[in-house]
Amino acid sequence: MSQGTQQAQASQRFVLQLLDPARGHAIQTWQFDDRAMIRIGRSDDNDIALGDPQVSRYHAEVRSHGNAWELISMGRHGTFIADDVVETATLEDGAILQLGPTGPKLRFLLARPQHEEETTIIRNGPALSEMLQLDRGRVEQEAREIVDSPSFRRVQDLAGELRKKKSSSKDPTEF
Amino acid sequence: MSKIISVHSFRGGTGKSNLTANLAVAVARTGRRVGVIDTDIQSPGIHVIFGLTEDEIKYSLNDFLWGKCSIEQAAYDVAPKIQRESAGKALVVPPFHLIPASLKQREIVRIVDEGYDVSLLNSGFHDAIERLELDYLFIDTHPGVNDETLLSIAVCDLLLVVIRPDNQDFQGTAVTVELARQLKVRDMMMLVNKVPPDLETRALRGHLERTYGMPVPGVFTLNFEVVQLASSGLFSLRFPEHPFSRQIDIVAERITAAPAV
Ligand SMILES: Nc1ncnc2c1ncn2[C@@H]1O[C@H](COP(=O)(O)OP(=O)(O)OP(=O)(O)O)[C@@H](O)[C@H]1O
Ligand SMILES: [Mg+2]
16 A cells, blocks of 8 residues: 555545444444545454344455445345445445345445444554553552552551451441 | 542543542432542642632641541532532532642642641541541542552542543553552542543443453543533533533442442
8 A cells, every 4th residue: 555545545534324224323333534445344353343143254345446435245145235236336425235135234424424422433543552551560560669668568557457447347336 | 338439540630620520429419428528638629620719618628637627627518509500400419518628828838748647537538428427428639649649549449540541641550550459449440531532432441441450431532611611610510411421420320339348
């Protein structure tokens, strides 16, 4: 992937909404910013992971293609747009994809969603686990230094006494 | 059975005071008698959120620690102020006691310089619970690790650790959590505040729960409305439908649902 294509994607945003099977309203919304490609499937490492038996572990991808977004289906049970099974298709704004003949439905939108708080935003930054990391060795060492200090010992002893007092004050004669 | 809840963060400015005030009020709304004590003697602040002004404060926690008054003399019933905060809707809460620390610079300097007997602080907690008949006592602590903070961790029934998704908070918080475990803290939960709105909440919660080994019932996003209120009131009463307020309700429910120790 060249620097150029990534930059070209930066302004393109899209949203996928999981639709309620009975009533058709959005029950979950994912917004994708700055992404050249996303994956949909049953496996946890997809951008949209759906635990439905009709969904294959890696069921479909949405990839940027020129100025548009393209769906690539890989699922065993197929992907349907307007009742047609598709292998690759350019996604129109508002298109509804169905994963498997009677599986979950997703709506594709180029616009922003209206309800911010029910949105799951996937950003293309570093993974959380890389961003927020602990140096466990250092944590232990720092904690040990404090625990070994006289003032910590004092508090620890005091807390121990206070707890003893507290539990002995539960003596029925006190109440 | 009454409960002591300590709210702590490794670094300052994480939102401890605002979270404490809003959680305490949410618990009081369920009919419990609640007290809040400001043990952040060096930089007191929670009284501002409740609208308690300097001229209303005759005695403070400092006076209690100097033996000048009893703890209940340093307690102010702010229930009427809380009721006034509720936008339009009638709200009734039981007596709600706020125990502020002194706002007088001279008194702050003196207590920081001279120090005080931390076991007296513990007596203050227990006197407050007994004499004000509290169901819950919330302790707003000074950030970082010092004697009074360690003591309030050691004697509480539940420690709420406040963190921001920031690497500086991350490492220091792990040290504090380790110390809390050494002090045999009874129960711990984590609240994450000031989360950038584009961070995925579930992934963040999972990552924190795995890293620190405790539940993270509240995830609060960084938002303009809280900034704008600038600690001048109780956010969750003014904006009850806001996602921030809904997280407050979830955490408060979790606090009151926990079995008595
Ligand atoms: N979720 C939030 N979004 C935006 N601003 C917030 C949020 N939570 C708290 N703040 C703001 O951050 C500032 C610090 O909050 P607060 O005083 O509650 O933190 P603190 O941890 O008690 O600080 P200190 O360590 O100084 O006692 C306040 O101006 C408050 O309005
Ligand atoms: Mg504070």
